[in-house]
Structures are given as C-alpha cells and as structure tokens.
Amino acid sequence: MPSDRYILKWGILATGGIAETFTRDLLVNPEYRGVNNVVHTVVAAASSSSAERAKQFLKKVGAAETAKAYGSYKELVVDKDVDIVYIATPHSHHYQNAMLCLEAGKNVLCEKAFTVNAAQTKLLVAKAKEKNLFLMEAVWTRYFPLSVYVRETITSGRLGKVHRTFADLSMAMDPEKTLQDSHRMVNPDLAGGALLDLGIYALTWVFQTLYDTQPADARKAPTVLSTLKKYHTGADVQTTMLLTFPRSDEAGGDAHGIATTGMRTAADPDGKGTAGPAIRVQGEKGEIQVFHPAFRPTKTKVILTDGTVEEKTFDFPGPPKETGWQNGFGDMNPPGVAHGMYWEADECAYALREGRKEGKYESLEESIVIMETMDEVRKQGGLKYPEKIETTDYPVDL
Template identity: 60%
Template sequence: MEPTTIRWGILATGSIAETFTKDLLVDPNTRNITTIKHTVVAAASSSGVSRAQEFLTRVSAPSSATAYGTYPDLARDLTVDIIYIATPHSHHYQNVKLCLEAGKNVLCEKAFTVNASQAKELVQLARAKNLFLMEALWTRYFPLSVYVRECIMTGRLGTIQRAVADNSLDLRPEESFGRDHRMVSPDLAGGVLLDMGIYSLTWIFQTLYTTQLPEERVSPRVASSVQKYAPTGVDETAIVLLTFPRDVERGGDMHGIATTSFRVANDIDGKGTSGPAIRIQGTKGEMQVWPPIFRPTRTRLILADGTVEDRTWTQPGPGRGSNWYNGYSLAGRNAEGEGYGMFWEADEAAMALVEGRKEGRYQGLDESVCIMQVMDEVRRQNDLVYPRDIEAVDGTSFNNGYI
C-alpha cells in the first residue's frame, strides 16, 4: 500500500522553521514510518516573496513549491493540507486563527499562545470547523518520551510521588540580546517562562498529568517565584511548584517542580557531567533524563531492587555519507546525517490527518490550555504583564494585562 502524502505549508521562515522543514523532508522510512510521507508545497514570509523563495531553496523543497509574500496568501492555497506556524509566540493567536478560518489544519509552535484565553478561543474555533490543531511540543513525540511515560504507566516506578525538571541555559542576556530580541522584549511576549519554561512544564505534565486516566486528571495548584530581567521587565528565572491532586487511595497528591533560567546552565560543560535535568520519582525507583530536556538522548532507570538501565536514544536521519546536516542555533549543527527530532511531531500530525483525528495523541488541546493556565497564574502571581495588544482576543484586552 502506497504511503499517503501530506502537503505542508510553512508559515514564517526563521531558524526554527528551517530546522523543522529540513527534518520534515527526511524520508520517514529512516525512522520505520511507512504509512505517510511529507512534502512542502508552499512557504510564506512576511518579509516578501524573495525571502520565502530563499527559504525553500535552503531547505531543498521541491522546485514546484510556491513562495508567498503574505500569510493570507498561504492560508488560501488549496494545495496545502496543513500549515506549520513558526512565528514568535506573541503572534501565534493571530496566525493560527487566520489559518483555521481559511479551513486549514494547523501545527503551531510552542508556546501555544500568550495566554489561556487565546488558546481557548483557538480550540473552540478548530473544533467548530472540525480541523486538526496541535501545539508543536516536539519533545513529547520522541521515542525517549514514549518510553518514560510507559515506564510510569506500567508501574515500573511504582506509585509516582514527584518530578523535578529544569531547563536552564547560561545565555548572558546583556551580551547576547538587544532590548528588541524575542527572548527579552515584552512586545514579543519575551521572557524565560514561555520560551524555555514550557519544556520544564511539559516534562512535569507529561509525567504527572498525561499518564493518569483522562477522567482522573485534575489541574494543579500553582505556587511560583520569578526573578525579572531589569532592562525590559520580563522574567529571566522562574520556579514553579505544582501540586496535582490525587485520591489518597491512589497515592495522594503528586508534586512537580519546574525551573528555568537564562542566567545559569543545567549542563555546564555540555557533556552531561552535571547530571540529569529531570528526575521522576516513585515508590519503586526513579527515572532520570539528561539535558538538554527539549532534545534529550539519555535516560537512566534506577529501581529499588537494584536494577539500573542506562539507555542512549539517537535521532535517525539520512545517515553518514549523506552530506546532510541539520541543527538549531544554540545547539549548533548535529552530526552528518542525524536528524534534529522534529520529524516525530510532523509524523504525528500527518497520521492524525490520515486517521481523521483532530488532536495529538500525547498532548490534547485541553492539556495545552491547562498548561497555558498554569503560566497565566505564574504571571499573575509575579506581576508579569505584556502589552495589551499582545494579550488581546479579537481586538479586546484583559484587566491589567491578565486573563
């Protein structure tokens, strides 16, 4: 049986879009996927047609792919099955809404939106139009992440008690970023929480929340502390304590600690000698995951019975001798022929379209909204406010900038 070809449009042409699209075009057979394949039929840049065409050339898209100079032109393209949105998260709400209203399925980069009100509206719109919508939290679709969740759900760790996850990079912001850089600009919903903290929260949620039965999942209580970046007022360090309610009969409450910073690093030498950045602890043992937590490749399972299982998880790709390279700015270029890992989420989106599903398997839309609500609460507790137009839904804004 021939694989089904999913035709992608790429909205925005920055570095994350380039990394995603290069991964997207790797033959799925290299990762034992035989039922679908991907192609790029169009890309759009708000900087003009020439920028979009340069992007298509850089990623080795088919010569037939169309370059557009506006996002509405891409959204109207009838040959596109699904659009990948790679703009800053400050603009996700507007961009996703544009595509959904044009009848397009959407895979949207993280963080899903700026606040939960925006996320809720997009979810309602997608469901009303019977369209696929998924937050592109690529890490959830790694085989490594599937393995970690399976160890929890099959009881290998016993009753889960707590999880700790840190995503911190010593980015030296005064030296690295101008005031208008997306990482520190309030006008682009900058700050560490939405950009990097989303990964720490993802690991807490996918181990303490997603692994429960749907009918047993309860939104967590939130306590937090934030250090602000003085030049612009966004957050540079955030610590979030989450309490997930659970019946006493099932082990009582679970606790998650999510930390993130661009002042310190959780992997000082880049070689893993700083130890694991994620620890999931249960009554029978713990699972450890080494940094970087957005693209981890190493786990260690330690059980009370003396079992120790170390595993290394390589990313597939075209392989050595292919003269093909991929990577992302901070991490640099990977080894020859090694994929970055963004194809796993693309495969999930494609298979959902083939199967008629409207959400991702490993993070549904309601969970994306729940995580946005947690980040809203962290911002509320620490007086983190973005400009009113960044917070807006349908041209309206929220009291004091909050939902």
C-alpha cells in the same frame, strides 16, 4: 515507495530559525526512522517580509522546485494545495496567525508556547472545533520515542506510584552580552522571557509524567506557587514553579512537580552531563532520569531501589552520514543526525489520516491547562505583556 502512503502537504508560515530546522527534518525520508505509511511534502512557504525571502527559504531547505513562495501569510492560507500549516512566528503572533489559518479552513501545527495566554488558546480550540479542523501545539518532545518510553515506564508501574518530578531547562545565555533587547527571547512585545520559551519544556516534563500518565477522567489541573525574577526589559529571566497535582488516595495522593527555568544558570554547565540529570521522576520503587536538554534529550537512566541501574540512549536518524546532510537549531547536530521534529509531523499525518482533530500525546485540553498554569505564574510574578498581544481580539495587526 509504497502507493498506500498518506501524503501530507505542508505550508510553512514564517522563515526563521525553527521554521528552517523543522522543514529540513520534515523532508527527511521517513524510512530512515522506520516510518513507511506517511510522507511529507512542502508545497508552499510564506514570509511576512517578501516573497523573495520565502523563495530563498524554500531553496535552502531543499523543497521541490514546484513549491510556491508567498510574500504574505494571507496568500498562504488560501492556497488550495496546502493541507496543514506549520506556524513558526514568535509566540506573540501565534494567536493571530493560527486564527487566520483556521478561519481559512486550514489544519494547524503551531509552535510552542501555543499562545500568550490561556484565553487565546481556548478561542483557537473553539474555532478548530467549529470548523472541524486539526489543531496541535508543536511540543515536539512529546512525540520522541524517548518520551514514549519514559511515560510507559511510569504507567507500567515499574517505578511504583510516582510522587514527584523535578524538571529544569535553564541555559546560561549571558543575555546582556548575547541578546539585543529587541530579541524575541527578552522582548516583551514578542512575549519574551524564560517561562514561555524554555519553561514550557520543564512544564512539559512535569505534565507528561504526572498528569498525562493518569487516566483521562482522573486528571486534575495543579495548584501553583511560583516566583520569578525579571530582566531589565520586564520579561522573566528566571522562574521557579511548585505545582501540586490533586490525586486520589488510591493513586498515591497529591503529586508534586518542581519546574525551573532561566537564562542565567545552566542545567548542564560543561555540556557533558557532569551536573547530573535535568529531570528526575520519582516513584516508590525508584526513579527515571532524563538528561539535558529537556527539549531534545537523548539519554535516560532508571535507578531502582532493588539495585537496578539501566541507561538508554535514543537515536535521531537522518540520511546516511556519508551524504553530509546536517540539521539542527543553534548548535548543529553531526552529519546524519536529525533534530527530531519529524515525529510530531508524523503525528499530524496519522491524525489527519484517521480523522482525529488533536495530537495523541498532548490533548488540547492539556495545552489549555498548561497555558492556565503559565498565566497563574505570570500573575503571581506580576508579568503582563502589552495589551496588543494579550488581547483575544482578532484580527489585530501586530
């Protein structure tokens, strides 16, 4: 192992489904994905319920025996060995948990949706600036080689001026049968609903193709028209958004984003892509398509007006399949295939090594604009969460 590798020491806050998937990916030797200059170690994990649960988590993910297990988040954030905390609680808790970390002087990678509302995100950003700390929303998809390729296809001009993006992340979950009303996907006390959990990915594709691809000084927040349908718990079960991104005439004039999400219909009903792409980015010379799932796509297709059709698939390298190593959220990926959460972790390491305070492919300013967009969608749909999780007060016991 080269001695000039930058070693990033992680603390994991929460021990649920995505915490496990993230941490297992984090511990994959970076050389398998061609990364030789950074390495990740897990030095501690904390559970809100018990130290024993944190201990079992560390064992399950294969962390070093020396990793410490805490029975409260407060103990984790004062651990001097921890460089950065990964927050993997339900979104209702992100604001309180992230503020706890920042107040304690820790850098933060916080799961999506960043917070419940934009006001909370703005206060986190202000706190990170005040304390000179790194803060990033864990929109892992932005850091995939596939996403880099899609954005470069747009900025290279290959599609001509891009005017419209359709993006869908819908999953036919049959929530009445598969989810209890207390589940975080549908429970308003945990900021449940399609928009904040799944819709954020449809918005990610609209923003990373129509907003992030513009020069920084030309990016303007979109206007929003939306409609949402509620589940019996009050959370949204299906949401449709029409976004207009103001652009100069030279840049092609206004661009339109159509972002849809829901838990009753599927973007890919047969799981084989028969329904076609989940995302279409349309320019004057053609389009680039991205196939379901919007959060972890592996396939793209460029179709140009000159007749070019170009398909590409992208790997998520893990340890050799002979080792039997497996990882994945929900449905397991095949042996040797990683989930792909390590690229965002690498970005955290690069940023900290270089002294940057935010992620390269989604600025904190953009995270705020996306939270404001979701605030507006909820306002138009009459969806408000309980005050205890919408509040900007800190600390609040949830």
